[in-house]
Amino acid sequence: MAEAFAFSHVWEQPSGLSWLVHKWAHHSSRLLELSVALTIALGFRTAAPTMVDLIATLALVAFVLITFVLFRSHNRRLCESCASAIPLNAAEQGERYRRRFAVAHASTQPKLMGAYLIVLFGSNALLLVPDGRYGWALVQASMIYLISSHATHRRLQPWCPQCAGGDGGFEQFDEAPDLPRGGRLLV
């Protein structure tokens, strides 16, 4: 859908609570990455869990769920902050981040994502064996790269060769967005 990406459909400047939600959504990828890092840090705690830990964990889960919903919603369009953050050398960066584009596209494949989720949840079993938490942390940290790949892909999607070739997973545009193609911002 063209309106999924065109600047003529960027979010209107919000105010009050909607401003907070807008900012939360705009920074959702960073917040999710921080949440994963915090989860890994909690996994390395050696003290016995307390009631405070339990409440903090539940709060973190709720925060992650809300942030994930906002992340998905925000991924469908560019807000003004996103638009103004597009680098002048976007075409060059598009070349540099081809691996992240490939990861973002691979994550739209249900079979691959299913296998990844099995590994992700299965890695919790590593917490039961001595020093297994290092392997668990490594698997969990892969989520940071996945989230980052999605954020990079959305920011530079007009320069993603797989989207340009219609190589699936992401919404295609009926018409080209009014974006620079030669490393120069036209807005």
Ligand SMILES: [Zn+2]
């Ligand atoms: Zn944004």
Ligand SMILES: [Zn+2]
């Ligand atoms: Zn793409």
